[in-house]
Structure formats: structure tokens, C-alpha cells
Amino acid sequence: MEIFLQACVNGLLIGGFYSLMGMGQxxxxxxxxxxxxxxxxxxxxxxxxxxxxxxxxxLDPYLSIPLVxxxxxxxxxxxxxxxxxxxxxxxxxTNLLFLTVGLGMLFQNLALVIFSPNYRTITTSYSTKxxxxxxxxxxxPKMISFIGLIIVTVALFWFLxxxxxxxxxxxxxxxxIGAEVVGINAKRIxxxxxxxxxALAGIAGALLTLFYMVYPMVGASFSFKALIVVVVGGFxxxxxxxxxxxxxxxxxxxxSLIVGPTYRDLTVFVTFIVILVVRQMIKLRRR
Amino acid sequence: xxxxxSIALIAIIASAMVFAGGSSESAADDGTSPIKIGAMxxxxxxNAAIGTNIMRGVDFAVEMxxxxxxxNGRPIEIVRGDTxxxxxxxxxxxxxxxxQDGVHAILGCHQSTITQIVAxxxxxxxxxxxxxxxxxxxxxxxGFKYFFRMCPMNSIYVENQFMYLEDLGNQKGTPxxxxxxxxxxxxxxxxxxxxxxxxxxxxxxxxxxxVQYNSGATDLTSEVLSIKAANPDAVLCESYINDAILFTKxxxxxxxxxxxxxxxxNGFADPSYIPATEGISNGIASVVExxxxxxxxxxxxxxxxxxxxxxxxxxxxxxxxxxxxLKTAFEQAGTTDGTAVRDALASMDIQGSFxxxxxxxxxxxxxxxxxxxxxxxxxTQNNLYASVAIAQIQDGEYKTVWPFEVxxxxxxxxxxxx
Numbered sequence: 001m002e003i004f005l006q007a008c009v010n011g012l013l014i015g016g017f018y019s020l021m022g023m024g025q026x027x028x029x030x031x032x033x034x035x036x037x038x039x040x041x042x043x044x045x046x047x048x049x050x051x052x053x054x055x056x057x058x059l060d061p062y063l064s065i066p067l068v069x070x071x072x073x074x075x076x077x078x079x080x081x082x083x084x085x086x087x088x089x090x091x092x093x094t095n096l097l098f099l100t101v102g103l104g105m106l107f108q109n110l111a112l113v114i115f116s117p118n119y120r121t122i123t124t125s126y127s128t129k130x131x132x133x134x135x136x137x138x139x140x141p142k143m144i145s146f147i148g149l150i151i152v153t154v155a156l157f158w159f160l161x162x163x164x165x166x167x168x169x170x171x172x173x174x175x176x177i178g179a180e181v182v183g184i185n186a187k188r189i190x191x192x193x194x195x196x197x198x199a200l201a202g203i204a205g206a207l208l209t210l211f212y213m214v215y216p217m218v219g220a221s222f223s224f225k226a227l228i229v230v231v232v233g234g235f236x237x238x239x240x241x242x243x244x245x246x247x248x249x250x251x252x253x254x255x256s257l258i259v260g261p262t263y264r265d266l267t268v269f270v271t272f273i274v275i276l277v278v279r280q281m282i283k284l285r286r287r
Numbered sequence: 288x289x290x291x292x293s294i295a296l297i298a299i300i301a302s303a304m305v306f307a308g309g310s311s312e313s314a315a316d317d318g319t320s321p322i323k324i325g326a327m328x329x330x331x332x333x334n335a336a337i338g339t340n341i342m343r344g345v346d347f348a349v350e351m352x353x354x355x356x357x358x359n360g361r362p363i364e365i366v367r368g369d370t371x372x373x374x375x376x377x378x379x380x381x382x383x384x385x386x387q388d389g390v391h392a393i394l395g396c397h398q399s400t401i402t403q404i405v406a407x408x409x410x411x412x413x414x415x416x417x418x419x420x421x422x423x424x425x426x427x428x429x430g431f432k433y434f435f436r437m438c439p440m441n442s443i444y445v446e447n448q449f450m451y452l453e454d455l456g457n458q459k460g461t462p463x464x465x466x467x468x469x470x471x472x473x474x475x476x477x478x479x480x481x482x483x484x485x486x487x488x489x490x491x492x493x494x495x496x497x498v499q500y501n502s503g504a505t506d507l508t509s510e511v512l513s514i515k516a517a518n519p520d521a522v523l524c525e526s527y528i529n530d531a532i533l534f535t536k537x538x539x540x541x542x543x544x545x546x547x548x549x550x551x552x553n554g555f556a557d558p559s560y561i562p563a564t565e566g567i568s569n570g571i572a573s574v575v576e577x578x579x580x581x582x583x584x585x586x587x588x589x590x591x592x593x594x595x596x597x598x599x600x601x602x603x604x605x606x607x608x609x610x611x612x613l614k615t616a617f618e619q620a621g622t623t624d625g626t627a628v629r630d631a632l633a634s635m636d637i638q639g640s641f642x643x644x645x646x647x648x649x650x651x652x653x654x655x656x657x658x659x660x661x662x663x664x665x666x667t668q669n670n671l672y673a674s675v676a677i678a679q680i681q682d683g684e685y686k687t688v689w690p691f692e693v694x695x696x697x698x699x700x701x702x703x704x705x
Contacts (some may be wrong), residue, residue, distance in 0.1 A: 006541075011507040017505070058309075109331070117336035119528055128567065130540060131455045139540040201663040212505075213532045213539075213563055216334045221503045249506075256509040262472060262499040 002135035009136050009150045015249020016149035021222055022229030022241035023156065024200035028171035030236035031193040031260050032088060038104035040223025041196045046072055046205025048111060049216045054122050054209075061210050062144055063101065063123055068206045074222040076198030077191045085190055104219075112217035120214045127210055130187065141210035148207045153242065156200070169193055173236060203270045232272055310570040321364035321678040322617055324349075324610070327395030327405060329372035333503060336559060337397055337602060340421065342367070344603030345394065348610035355643070358617045361558050363610070366390050370401050377401035379621050390612055391612070392417065394606070399423030400474050413625040415616070415632055416439025419609035420602055423478050426697075427666040429685060435628050435656050437609050439496075439673035441475075442661050444574050445482035445523075447571045448549050451572075451677045451689045452521055453539035455547065459700050463523040463547065467496040467519035469510065469534065471526055479551055480523040485662055496518050502527050511537045514545070521547035528554035532563045537702060539567040546701035549677065552576060561683060570680040576601030577649055578687045580696075581676070584648025601608075604643060604648055611641045612654060618642070633668065650676045 021039060028036045036042075045066050053064040074160070083103070086093050129140040138146075160166035171179040174191045180186050204222070212218070229248055233240030255267035320646060326345050328338035347363060351364045366388045372652050377396065384390045384651040385408065393409055393416045396402045401476040402421040406429070409416040415433045418426070422441045426434070439447075458461040468478030468483050480497055487494050496517035497509050511534065512520060522545045526534055531554030538544070550573040554560060561568060579588055579598040587607070599607070612635070617623065620631040637654040647654060653672040658665065678691035688695040 003509075006512060007509045084597065089318060112331065112335060112694045117339050119336060119532055119557070119563050120559070121532065121563040122564075123565060128539060130542065139539055191376065212677070213529060215333075215336065217335070217527075220333065221505055225355070240412070247387050253506060253509050257513070261510045261513065265501050 003257060004254075005134075005136050008250065008259045009254035011250035013142055013149070014252065015246035016146065016153070017208060017222065017245075018198055018225045018229050018248050019242045020149060020152065020204040021170055021226035022233060023153075023238050024197040024204075025226050025230045026135055026233065026241045027160075028197040029198075030219060030238070031176075032084070032190060033170060034065075034084070034088075034093075034100070034114070035069065035227075035230075036194075037097065037100040037198060038107060039197070039201055039226055040219025040221075041050055041104045041224050042072065042076070042108040042201035042219070043185075043205040043208070044111060044214075044216065044219040045075070045107060045220060047209045047212075048115060049118055049202065049204075050206040050209040051058070051122060051214050053128070054124075059150025059205060060124065062148070065206045066205060068202045071196040071198040071279075072202030077083065078193035079193035079198075080191045083278030085187055086192060087223050090191070104223075106139045108216050114213075115216065117216060121212075122209055122214075139211060145207040145210070145231055152200070152203055157238070165189075165192060169196075183210070199232060228272060298478070300542045319361060321362045322623055323364050323366055323388060323390040323391040324613060325366045325368050325381075325388065325390035325395070327368040327370050327377070327380060327393060327401070328397050328604075330367060331531070332372040334372035334397060335488040336557060336675050338369075340558065341397060341602045341606045342361045344592070344599065344606035344608075347591055347594065347611055348607045348614075352614050353647075358614055359479045359621070363614065368393075368395070370396055370398075370400060372401075373479070374398075374400045375394065376405055377404045380407060383416055385409075385412045390414065391617070391625070392628060394609055396421060396612065398475070399475075402426060403436055404430045405427075405537060408431050409569060411641075413629075415625055415629045417609055417613055417632070419605040421473055424664070424666070428642075428664055429670045430667055433625070435632050436671075437612060437654065437670045437673065438576065438659075439675055440666070440669060441478040442482045442485070443673065444551050444675055445479060445552060446486050447675050447677065448551065448574060449483075449492070450490070451549060452547065453490050454689065455698055458698070461520075463496045463652075464492055464549075465517075465519045465521075467498065467514045467517050467522045467545075467620050468494060469500075469514060469522055469524045471502040472499045472503055473552070474479055474485065476647055478565070479523060480666070481667070483523060483568050486538060489695075491568040494685040500530065502530055504530060504533065507533050507537045508541065511543060515541065515543045519545060521545065521549065524528055524548060524550040524552070524555065526554045528560060531555045531557070531560055533562045535568050535571065544702065544704050548572060548702060550574065552601055552675075556685075558597050558600050561685070565683065567704055569680050569683065569705045570699050572677055572688065572698075572702075573685070574675045575678045575685060575687070576675055577604035578676065578678045578685055580678075580685075580687050581648075581650065583646060583650075587645055587648055589679065605643070606650055608654075611644050612637070615641055630703040650674055 050061050077232050126140050176225040203251045229241050233244030252284045256264040259267050328341050330338045349363050368384045370377045397420050399421040410433050417435045419437045424440045452463045470479045498512050534565050548571045552574045555573040591599050616628050616631040620627040651674050652671045656668045657671045658667050676687050678685040679688045687694045688696050688698045
């Protein structure tokens with residue numbers, strides 16, 4: 001039972017990261033109908049930024065989050081304005097595919113050149129402290145990250161629901177032409193959206209850094225998971241991505257506990273295939 | 288306009304290819320041109336860190352050899368082949384190195400799955416391949432004629448781990464009986480499990496848990512908890528670097544301290560492992576192919592450290608040695624002909640130090656390729672004298688602790704994890 005609870009907590013935590021990554025992807029997909037294949041690299045950049053702020057400026061990894069957000073948003077906005085918006089005009093899916101995949105490779109290799117392929121970690125005075133909540137043991141950094149994930153998720157939902165900019169994003173997402181007709185500047189929304197998506201990935205990276213490790217390819221496994229989350233949660237659906245992410249995290253930890261670690265990925269992928277097939281069948285029925 | 292541009296582009300690429308092809312043909316065997324060795328490792332992708340360490344050993348040895356005047360006056364040139372750690376890429380890279388770059392021998396690879404594919408390609412083109420790193424047993428069971436292995440194979444690694452556990456139990460007076468295995472579900476991890484099942488009964492031990500995981504995992508808590516639940520006397524590990532760091536961090540987080548952890552080198556022996564797990568990894572032991580506190584190779588390591596800022600690790604020391612083996616083979620063959628070099632490798636017997644070269648810096652003193660038998664399976668062209676040592680992290684660095692007769696450091700038992 002203790003082990004089960006422990007696995008649940010860890011599943012929720014890691015699921016929170018998948019959610020955050022998936023939601024970032026889905027905001028971008030919703031607005032521009034493109035899949036951001038360099039999303040994992042944005043996480044990686046967020047992690048390296050946190051690492052650099054900590055190592056060279058002595059900034060606490062959690063306090064550096066606002067800085068990471070600003071830098072990531074600016075980077076995302078720049079990429080959107082100079083590269084993606086012009087390519088959107090071509091209406092070519094392959095163009096955008098090559099663009100985002102290429103950017104991902106560029107960032108990976110830049111990190112390789114700048115930081116070498118070594119695996120780095122950050123240590124702080126509290127990084128080895130652990131908390132015991134009844135039967136569950138959790139390191140303090142994981143606990144803080146967990147709270148951070150909740151705050152960011154709530155803030156994101158609130159932003160999209162109640163702020164004028166959030167409403168505009170949803171409007172463009174639901175009906176781009178209609179949105180432009182009522183005077184929403186779509187290009188501006190594109191920039192904000194892509195910046196927001198990158199900032200979310202950056203936050204995920206910053207929250208992850210203290211108990212994971214930083215290396216140039218770190219984004220790969222998370223971006224893959226984010227894609228699963230997007231597909232299962234439904235393209236463009238923020239809520240869907242949120243629940244799919246949590247579900248994926250729980251499924252991973254619980255399946256390795258119940259079915260056995262060897263069959264973890266097998267269980268995960270079989271479950272998703274079943275979900276996709278069943279969902280498709282239900283859709284067909286309804287028609 | 289677009290059409291004209293694209294045609295022009297194609298023309299440029301095509302002509303570049305023609306010229307590239309032409310130049311490789313003109314570099315025929317004229318006795319003064321460089322001897323080309325293809326080095327196939329992951330230089331990008333998740334295993335890039337490992338590839339970098341390996342290539343440092345390679346570059347260092349090549350520089351040393353070329354400064355001495357090369358092989359009978361011919362310099363050695365390394366042609367890098369990036370496997371990206373991907374078996375699909377391995378084959379095409381090997382073929383490109385052989386047919387386009389015209390390499391005379393291939394050194395590689397790291398992951399055994401790729402090494403096997405490359406060995407098949409080398410067999411086809413009759414180009415000798417030497418691996419300094421790939422340890423999966425079955426590589427030497429296919430009867431390849433052009434494939435040689437310098438490093439010990441997995442079963443030797445694992446048997447040495449068991450010998451260490453047995454010796455340690457005897458020394459400390461608390462016999463180690465119950466062992467758990469923590470291994471990734473790739474080929475190499477499966478090998479640990481297979482060998483452990485083979486050797487556990489021989490050493491009177493019982494495997495109480497076999498925990499496998501997918502390399503690149505984002506969370507290993509459940510895996511660590513299942514080991515904890517089995518409460519073993521010792522844990523044997525086989526992990527790539529990212530998983531090794533995460534495993535160690537998870538042990539610390541869960542407050543679980545198994546008395547003995549012995550890793551089968553790999554990620555645990557990576558130079559970035561100890562800095563990344565500072566303060567939580569003391570007491571973890573690992574098989575090492577080489578260690579800076581060994582009495583051998585001190586000068587070479589000092590020069591290496593001056594150049595790269597880090598000590599050699601097992602992989603760099605092995606690739607360094609492998610380049611010297613190839614150099615000696617080319618020298619003894621007197622030609623770059625694949626078959627002649629292969630024969631030179633097959634009959635080579637190096638004792639103590641290389642002709643006109645450094646001593647063998649690895650824990651063994653003799654290199655000779657020959658046939659052997661393990662558990663009823665015949666193996667061909669393995670280095671018969673290869674062996675490993677075991678080192679434990681103490682005060683933030685690996686100290687050689689086994690075999691007891693060659694170590695000056697006492698084993699920390701139980702492990703502290705500080």
C-alpha cells in the first residue's frame with residue numbers, strides 16, 4: 001500500500017510535467033495548426049538556462065523561473081516572428097515540419113557545442129532534504145516542483161479563460177477567420193502563443209532541473225511523451241492534454257509497479273492503442 | 288526561376304559528389320598516404336557523452352603515434368563515423384566509411400547491437416574491425432573472420448562482480464547471499480541478467496529481484512521501491528549514464544541504502560557521474576576497465592589530463608589501447624590490405640608494452656586474440672587475457688578496491704551514500 005501511494009505521488013508529479021509539455025504543444029497547435037517538433041528542445045533550453053543562472057549567477061533554480069520565462073517567451077516570440085509566421089503563409093505542412101525539426105536539431109547541437117555532452121545536475125542546500133507525508137517520501141525539490149506545476153496549470157487556465165489576451169488566443173484557435181474579422185491581430189496572437197508555449201516548456205524545464213539532469217538530448221523523451229499526450233488528449237484541447245498528461249504519468253509508474261518494470265512501456269502503449277481505437281469506434285458509431 | 292535554381296543546385300551537388308569520389312580513389316595505397324581508420328561511435332544523440340570520451344582516447348593515441356612518425360612513416364588518419372547510437376544508422380555509416388572514405392580498418396562501436404551490424408559489413412568488404420568497448424558475449428560467437436574484441440566480454444565482467452561479492456563477504460564476515468539486479472531492457476542489460484543467472488548458483492547466491500526499465504526513463508521510483516521490497520544484500524547494476532544518475536538520486540530520495548551496489552561500469556564509470564551525484568554516491572562500486580589510481584599508465588594519463596582537463600576513463604583508456612593495437616597490426620602487416628592486417632591481428636601477441644610504444648595501461652599485461660569457451664559456447668578472436676578491476680567511490684572519487692592484492696584502499700561496507 002505504501003509503495004502504491006508512493007507510486008501514485010510520483011506518477012502525478014511526472015504526469016504534471018507531461019501535462020505542461022502537452023498543454024504547451026496544444027496551445028500552439030490550436031492556434032496555428034502546427035506541431036512544434038522542437039518543444040522538447042525548449043524544455044532543454046529552459047533547463048540549461050536554469051543551470052546557467054544557478055552556476056554562474058548563484059540564483060536559486062526556483063527563483064530563476066521568472067527570468068527563464070522572460071527569456072523563453074522572447075526566444076519563442078522571435079522564432080515565431082522571424083521564421084514560423086513567414087512559413088505559415090506557404091500553407092505547406094512539410095515546410096513547417098522541417099522548420100521545427102530543424103530548429104530542434106540546431107538547438108541540440110548548439111547545446112552540445114556550448115555545454116559539451118556531459119550530464120549536469122544542480123545542487124542546492126535543500127536538494128537532498130526529504131519530506132515524509134505519512135507513508136510517502138518525497139524530496140523537497142520534487143515537492144516544490146509539484147506545487148509549482150499546480151500553480152502554473154491553474155494560472156494557465158485562468159489566463160486563457162479570463163484575460164483579454166487569453167480570450168483572443170481561444171478565439172483564433174476556434175475560428176481564425178472570424179477572429180480576424182472582429183479585429184484580432186492574428187499575427188500578434190501567433191507571437192504570443194508561440195512565446196507562451198515555449199515559456200511553458202521552459203517552466204517545465206526549470207522545475208525539472210533540480211531533481212533530474214541536464215544534457216543536450218534531455219528533451220527527446222519529454223517531447224515524445226508530450227506528443228502522446230497531445231494525440232490522446234485531442235489536438236488543440238488544453239483540458240484534454242492536462243488530463244492525458246496526468247493519466248500518462250500515473251499509468252507509467254503504476255504499470256511498472258503492478259505489471260512489472262519490464263512491461264512499463266508495453267502497458268503504456270497498449271493502453272493508448274486501445275484508447276485510440278475505442279475512441280475512433282465511438283466516433284464512428286455516433287455518425 | 289525556381290526551377291533553374293533547383294537544377295543548378297542539383298548540378299552543384301552532383302559535381303561535388305563526383306569530385307569527392309574522385310579524390311578518394313586517387314588516395315590509393317602508394318606507401319606515403321595516411322592510413323585511414325574509421326572510428327564509429329555515437330557523436331550525437333543520447334550517447335554522445337560516451338562517444339566523446341572514447342574519441343578522446345582515440346585522438347590522443349593517434350597524435351602520439353603521428354608524432355613518433357606514424358606507421359612506417361605513414362601517418363594515421365581517423366575518419367569519424369557518427370552512429371548517433373542508432374543501429375539503423377550504423378550500417379550506412381560503415382558502408383560509407385569503407386566505400387567512400389576508403390578506410391583500412393574500423394574501430395568500433397560502443398553499443399553492441401551496432402557493432403554486430405558493422406561487423407557484418409566489415410566481413411563483407413574484408414576490412415578488419417576491432418572493438419575496444421562492446422562487451423555483449425555473442426559478438427564473438429558468429430565466427431566472424433575480420434572482427435576482433437579487445438575488451439573482456441560481459442560474462443567476464445559479471446563473473447568478476449560475483450568474485451568481488453564473494454571475496455567481500457568473506458573479508459567482512461557477512462556472506463552476501465541475496466542479490467538484486469537493476470538493468471535496462473536493452474541488449475546489454477539483458478546480458479547482465481543472463482550472466483547473473485548463470486553465475487549466481489556457482490557462487491552460492493540467489494537472485495531475489497530482477498528489475499528492468501527502459502533506458503531514458505523519466506522516473507525510476509517504482510523500480511527502486513521494488514528492489515527495496517526485496518531487501519537484497521547486494522545490487523548489481525547496468526545502466527547508461529542518465530539512468531545511473533536518476534537511479535542514484537532516487538535511492539537518496541527514498542532513503543534506501545543497499546549495503547553493496549556494484550555497477551557494471553557503463554554510466555556509473557562515466558566522468559560526469561560523480562560530479563552529478565555529489566554527496567549521494569559514496570560507497571557505490573563499479574567495474575572499471577581502467578582507473579587513474581592504477582599504477583600503470585600514470586604518465587600517459589597525466590599528459591591526457593593536461594590536454595583534455597579530465598582523467599582518462601575506462602573507455603578512453605580502452606580506445607587509446609585499441610589504436611595502438613591497430614597501429615602495431617598495420618606495422619606488422621607492412622601493408623593496408625585488409626586480409627594481411629587481419630592476419631597480423633590474429634597472430635599478434637603483445638606482452639607488457641607495445642613495440643616502440645607505451646606499456647599496456649589496462650589492468651592486464653598481455654593482449655592476444657584467440658578462441659575460448661564460456662558456458663559451452665565457443666567464442667572466437669577475443670582478447671584472452673582481458674580482465675577488469677572493481678573500484679568504489681570514496682570521498683568523491685573512484686578508488687580501486689578489488690582484486691584485493693592490487694588495491695591499497697579498504698572497501699567501505701556497508702556503503703554510506705554520502
